[in-house]
Amino acid sequence: MKVEGRIIGISGPTVSVDCEGLRLYDRVVVGRDRLCGEVVRIERQKAIVQVYENTLGLAVGEPVEGLGLPLTVKLGPGLLGNLFDGLQRPLEALRAASGPFIRSGYDPFPLDCDRPWQFEPLKGVGDTVASGEPLGAVAEGPFRHLLFAPASGKIASLNAGEFTLRQPLGHLEDGTVLRGWQEWPARKPRPYVRKRAPEQPLVTGQRCLDFLFPLVRGGTAIFPGGFGTGKTVLEQSLAKYADVDVVIYVGCGERGNEMAELLDEIVSLKDPWTDGPLMERTLIVANTSNMPVAAREASLYTAVTVAEYYRDMGLHVLLLADSVSRWAEALREISSSLEEMPGEEGYPTYLNSRLAGFFERAGLVETASGDLGSLSMVLAVSPPGGDFTEPVTQACLRAAGAFYMLDTALAHSRHFPAVHWGQSYSLYASELMAHFAETVSSRWPELVSRCRDLLLREQGVREVAEIVGLEGLQDADRLLIRVAERIRRDFLCQNAYTSEAFSTPEQTLNRISAIVDAYERASQRLEDDGLLDEALAELDRE
Amino acid sequence: MRLCEHRYQSIGAIRSPLLIVERVIESRIGETVSILGPQGEKLEGEVLRIDGQTVLLQVFGETRGLDIRYSTVIFSDAVKKAPVSMACLGRVFNGSFQPVDGRRMFVPEKWLPISGYPINPVARARPEEFIETGYSAIDGLNTLVRGQKLPVFSCAGLPAREIAAGILRQARLSGGGDFVVVFAALGLTHREYSLYMEVLQAMRGGFVAFVNLADEPVVERLLAPRLALTLAEFLAFEKAMDVLVLVTDMVNYCDALREISTSREELPGRRGYPGYLYSDLASLYERAGRLKGVPGSVTMLPVATMPEDDITHPIPDLTGYITEGQVVLSRDLHQRGIFPPIDVLPSLSRLMQRGIGEGRTRSDHRALANALYRHYARGRELRQLEAIVGREGMGSADINILSFAEAFERRFIHQGEERRTIAQTLDVGFALLKEFALEGG
Numbered sequence: 006m007k008v009e010g011r012i013i014g015i016s017g018p019t020v021s022v023d024c025e026g027l028r029l030y031d032r033v034v035v036g037r038d039r040l041c042g043e044v045v046r047i048e049r050q051k052a053i054v055q056v057y058e059n060t061l062g063l064a065v066g067e068p069v070e071g072l073g074l075p076l077t078v079k080l081g082p083g084l085l086g087n088l089f090d091g092l093q094r095p096l097e098a099l100r101a102a103s104g105p106f107i108r109s110g111y112d113p114f115p116l117d118c119d120r121p122w123q124f125e126p127l128k129g130v131g132d133t134v135a136s137g138e139p140l141g142a143v144a145e146g147p148f149r150h151l152l153f154a155p156a157s158g159k160i161a162s163l164n165a166g167e168f169t170l171r172q173p174l175g176h177l178e179d180g181t182v183l184r185g186w187q188e189w190p191a192r193k194p195r196p197y198v199r200k201r202a203p204e205q206p207l208v209t210g211q212r213c214l215d216f217l218f219p220l221v222r223g224g225t226a227i228f229p230g231g232f233g234t235g236k237t238v239l240e241q242s243l244a245k246y247a248d249v250d251v252v253i254y255v256g257c258g259e260r261g262n263e264m265a266e267l268l269d270e271i272v273s274l275k276d277p278w279t280d281g282p283l284m285e286r287t288l289i290v291a292n293t294s295n296m297p298v299a300a301r302e303a304s305l306y307t308a309v310t311v312a313e314y315y316r317d318m319g320l321h322v323l324l325l326a327d328s329v330s331r332w333a334e335a336l337r338e339i340s341s342s343l344e345e346m347p348g349e350e351g352y353p354t355y356l357n358s359r360l361a362g363f364f365e366r367a368g369l370v371e372t373a374s375g376d377l378g379s380l381s382m383v384l385a386v387s388p389p390g391g392d393f394t395e396p397v398t399q400a401c402l403r404a405a406g407a408f409y410m411l412d413t414a415l416a417h418s419r420h421f422p423a424v425h426w427g428q429s430y431s432l433y434a435s436e437l438m439a440h441f442a443e444t445v446s447s448r449w450p451e452l453v454s455r456c457r458d459l460l461l462r463e464q465g466v467r468e469v470a471e472i473v474g475l476e477g478l479q480d481a482d483r484l485l486i487r488v489a490e491r492i493r494r495d496f497l498c499q500n501a502y503t504s505e506a507f508s509t510p511e512q513t514l515n516r517i518s519a520i521v522d523a524y525e526r527a528s529q530r531l532e533d534d535g536l537l538d539e540a541l542a543e544l545d546r547e
Numbered sequence: 548m549r550l551c552e553h554r555y556q557s558i559g560a561i562r563s564p565l566l567i568v569e570r571v572i573e574s575r576i577g578e579t580v581s582i583l584g585p586q587g588e589k590l591e592g593e594v595l596r597i598d599g600q601t602v603l604l605q606v607f608g609e610t611r612g613l614d615i616r617y618s619t620v621i622f623s624d625a626v627k628k629a630p631v632s633m634a635c636l637g638r639v640f641n642g643s644f645q646p647v648d649g650r651r652m653f654v655p656e657k658w659l660p661i662s663g664y665p666i667n668p669v670a671r672a673r674p675e676e677f678i679e680t681g682y683s684a685i686d687g688l689n690t691l692v693r694g695q696k697l698p699v700f701s702c703a704g705l706p707a708r709e710i711a712a713g714i715l716r717q718a719r720l721s722g723g724g725d726f727v728v729v730f731a732a733l734g735l736t737h738r739e740y741s742l743y744m745e746v747l748q749a750m751r752g753g754f755v756a757f758v759n760l761a762d763e764p765v766v767e768r769l770l771a772p773r774l775a776l777t778l779a780e781f782l783a784f785e786k787a788m789d790v791l792v793l794v795t796d797m798v799n800y801c802d803a804l805r806e807i808s809t810s811r812e813e814l815p816g817r818r819g820y821p822g823y824l825y826s827d828l829a830s831l832y833e834r835a836g837r838l839k840g841v842p843g844s845v846t847m848l849p850v851a852t853m854p855e856d857d858i859t860h861p862i863p864d865l866t867g868y869i870t871e872g873q874v875v876l877s878r879d880l881h882q883r884g885i886f887p888p889i890d891v892l893p894s895l896s897r898l899m900q901r902g903i904g905e906g907r908t909r910s911d912h913r914a915l916a917n918a919l920y921r922h923y924a925r926g927r928e929l930r931q932l933e934a935i936v937g938r939e940g941m942g943s944a945d946i947n948i949l950s951f952a953e954a955f956e957r958r959f960i961h962q963g964e965e966r967r968t969i970a971q972t973l974d975v976g977f978a979l980l981k982e983f984a985l986e987g988g
């Protein structure tokens with residue numbers, strides 16, 4: 006039900022209104038420019054609305070209108086391949102409407118309503134459907150995009166063939182109109198039949214991750230790192246090379262140029278797994294650091310809702326966000342303009358529960374149509390001053406299944422990806438080992454432990470070298486240092502700007518086995534004739 | 548639009564630089580107000596917060612002499628705008644856009660809101676055209692490109708000013724062509740400012756300066772960079788110019804922000820800076836860039852002196868999180884007489900990859916940069932080891948790398964007053980690799 010009122014106060018992104026009959030989290034249109042907002046608090050005489058657009062110039066006394074609906078995401082075919090802001094406004098349409106700069110008050114519809122789709126029904130007239138069950142499908146790029154029933158009931162009519170999103174597909178006996186698109190409240194997780202324990206690997210194409218800290222489809226990972234440690238490059242590499250069906254990338258409070266860069270590359274590159282255009286599997290949500298803060302907070306929810314929607318079609322979806330710290334900061338800014346009691350470092354006390362709730366939306370699920378779909382999350386974290394003890398990193402650590410620690414010292418010596426092999430971990434590693442042993446090579450587990458062992462032993466030897474000098478080391482230890490150096494330089498390092506940016510598990514295995522095998526030969530040589538130079542030469546021989 | 552001017556004499560409280568006005572009808576957030584003091588002095592201010600009919604104002608300029616009884620506040624019904632025009636070129640203004648060069652105010656071509664509008668990410672063109680600064684440490688290893696924002700992180704007492712001035716004097720666009728410099732001097736001493744002005748006066752492409760010196764109103768320190776950027780956007784995107792915005796010192800800006808935030812009784816964040824420091828800085832830095840289908844560009848060069856030489860201090864930290872890299876100066880190099888004392892290891896240009904190579908600089912640039920980085924990083928690591936075990940404990944290959952690192956600092960990074968072309972920079976690099984017989988050369 007719509008309600009009307011006026012603005013009675015303004016403080017930064019929050020506006021108080023005298024509108025009666027508003028409900029918490031109702032969507033509100035604010036002011037003459039019709040800015041978008043959401044009710045975040047209700048008091049006896051007034052409601053507080055968080056406004057998602059720049060409030061500059063807004064006046065007390067301007068009208069407000071409560072729409073009686075929460076903030077929703079519009080879901081339907083044609084989302085992939087597009088860029089949206091945190092409120093799901095299509096950025097290309099915004100550009101067409103308001104030029105190169107974003108102005109307030111434009112609200113283009115996120116879906117293309119004129120594009121024709123071929124609808125292939127899975128149900129017929131007289132069938133009963135349950136809410137969330139597929140009615141039929143259209144082809145969206147390479148995907149079979151399922152259209153779901155908005156409510157349960159008996160189908161009274163259902164068209165087949167060409168239609169646009171403007172036209173109804175049919176209706177249920179109770180009069181419910183069946184459309185090609187639906188709305189879903191962004192903050193409400195989409196339902197599924199049941200969760201399953203994830204078991205399939207999510208191959209990233211990054212040697213260091215796939216080999217030492219593998220990820221699982223339906224799992225979650227975070228990588229915290231100071232500025233310049235390679236978070237964005239890593240996120241973007243995953244967007245390009247990860248072995249999933251759909252990638253949802255959220256630029257959350259980060260740089261505008263990085264979005265332009267990602268877009269540029271995605272448009273020109275191919276999916277290394279299917280050879281199809283990358284753009285067909287990608288959706289970008291961009292709420293850059295200079296865009297309104299409240300919309301930054303919403304952007305993560307918009308993105309995860311779209312991700313769940315594709316998961317519900319039985320697809321494997323990867324949500325990448327750069328970075329959750331900016332999301333948490335947005336939460337903090339909003340909380341402080343509401344004058345809430347601050348918790349640690351000024352973050353609201355509900356930071357942990359909100360983050361935990363967000364992580365919970367990941368997983369491998371059984372969908373209403375009986376398929377398995379997964380939603381995986383890999384999230385960048387930007388700890389202030391590179392200090393991992395801060396609240397956001399700590400809250401994420403509690404929830405995530407894999408932790409890739411990006412190290413500033415490695416980044417400064419241009420060791421990229423700067424994943425610290427000693428501090429990082431993946432809780433999925435042992436389960437996935439068998440999988441890689443089966444699908445790639447039976448040597449996989451043995452090589453992983455060899456590689457870890459060499460890196461670990463090198464650490465010890467280096468500590469000794471700091472006392473006695475490199476020259477003072479035993480020959481075997483000097484050989485060890487050399488092989489560890491090779492592992493770091495030729496295996497763990499992976500330049501994102503060259504053809505080696507993507508590595509299949511087979512290539513990964515070949516590379517590490519070549520190094521480990523050469524080390525075996527070199528050690529043997531050293532043992533046999535005791536000549537270090539010969540052994541070192543053996544190590545470098547391919 | 549309001550039909551008549553809104554004037555109020557109902558000031559409830561004055562808490563410099565804040566003012567509370569009561570019984571105000573229909574004010575706007577961000578609205579510009581004029582304040583007439585009892586002696587007829589005129590000040591400007593802005594609406595910060597509105598609660599019913601009570602309005603909180605921030606006053607720009609000197610609030611001394613204001614009183615509750617006789618002062619009047621006039622509401623303008625509009626947000627803060629800057630007058631812009633080509634006639635700004637060659638002029639010097641203060642932090643409220645009044646000329647301070649003894650000449651008359653120009654006739655504005657138009658008025659633009661000083662907070663600007665965010666650039667739509669899909670409208671951005673990727674910055675990729677090489678800018679030759681003449682410094683090897685930048686051109687060779689941390690390449691600057693047109694439309695980039697690249698700060699200089701300095702320490703107290705290091706020659707950040709000489710480097711910034713050197714870049715102004717020497718910077719050339721790859722296709723030829725000169726920059727227009729828009730300069731925002733924030734909280735500088737008069738001496739520092741005069742040194743910069745000498746350089747600016749000699750710029751071929753012209754300049755505009757916004758000056759808020761150390762003894763001028765703190766609130767205007769928050770305005771000056773916004774005026775500078777509003778004008779820069781106008782010159783770049785409406786007049787097709789390549790604009791280089793130099794802002795110094797960002798620490799003074801952030802301290803002003805902290806001071807104002809405290810007086811507004813906002814919740815302090817790390818080191819007392821407000822929690823929104825990141826978003827506030829982003830609202831400045833993100834205004835740099837290029838637009839698709841539009842010829843001009845805004846390139847930004849902020850200077851920040853790291854308090855206590857600490858790169859994890861919130862100001863350099865948040866800056867580094869927003870800008871496209873950083874040029875970090877080192878006290879150690881400076882003490883060893885190296886100019887510019889740029890430590891290339893923590894320095895970074897995130898946009899370098901697209902700006903170098905065939906057709907931009909030279910096809911062998913990337914390989915050289917990677918090799919120099921690798922060997923120098925190794926040399927620095929060995930230097931630490933050498934400090935513990937001495938040279939005797941090291942093999943000949945390691946000693947060679949140590950000598951290379953030393954020579955790299957003395958001959959590649961150090962260049963004194965000399966300006967190097969990119970070809971000269973690359974040649975010096977290759978010569979070093981060859982001399983020490985290191986791979987990559």
Ligand SMILES: Nc1ncnc2c1ncn2[C@@H]1O[C@H](COP(=O)(O)OP(=O)(O)O)[C@@H](O)[C@H]1O
Binds near residue numbers: 231
């Ligand atoms: N895998 C990589 N290969 C080569 N260079 C890299 C790689 N990862 C990071 N870099 C370098 O590090 C810089 C900073 O990376 P970025 O991802 O932007 O850092 P962050 O997002 O953590 O601040 C990049 O501009 C690039 O020069």
Ligand SMILES: [Mg+2]
Binds near residue numbers: 236237238259327
């Ligand atoms: Mg980043």
